[in-house]
Amino acid sequence: MRIAIAGVSQETDTFSPIPTDLECFEKNGLYVGDEILEKMRGVGKIGGFLAVAEKEPGKIELLPIMRARATSGGRVTAEALEFFKEKLVSGLKAVLPVDVVFLSLHGAASSTKLDDFEGYLLAAVREW
16 A cells, blocks of 8 residues: 655644744754655654554555644745645655555644635645
C-alpha cells in the first residue's frame, strides 16, 4: 500500500494583528520529503502514524510530501497558504499512484485569504 504523508498545523488567533508567514513555519518545522521521516519519528500525529506503519514491514510504502508547523498566532498569510497548496499538490502528483493520503491538519487555522484554511487544502488534495 502506497501512503502519502503530509501535514500543516497552526492555530489562528483572529484577534492577533501579527500574521503567520512562511518564516514562522520554517522556524517551527517545515520539512519536505524524507526529512519528515528523519525528524518526525515519535513526534505528534505523524510520528504516531510512522510507528504504526513500521509494524507492517513490506506492506506499506511511505511517500513523505511535506510537514509544516507554526505556533499559535495571527492569520496565515495568503502567500504561505498558496505555498502549502502548491507543495501538497505537486508532491502528490510526483508520487502517484497512491492508495491513501495521510494528511494531518490542526483544524483551527485561518488565512488572510479565507477563513477555512484546512478546507481549502483538503479541496486541493481532492482535486488532483
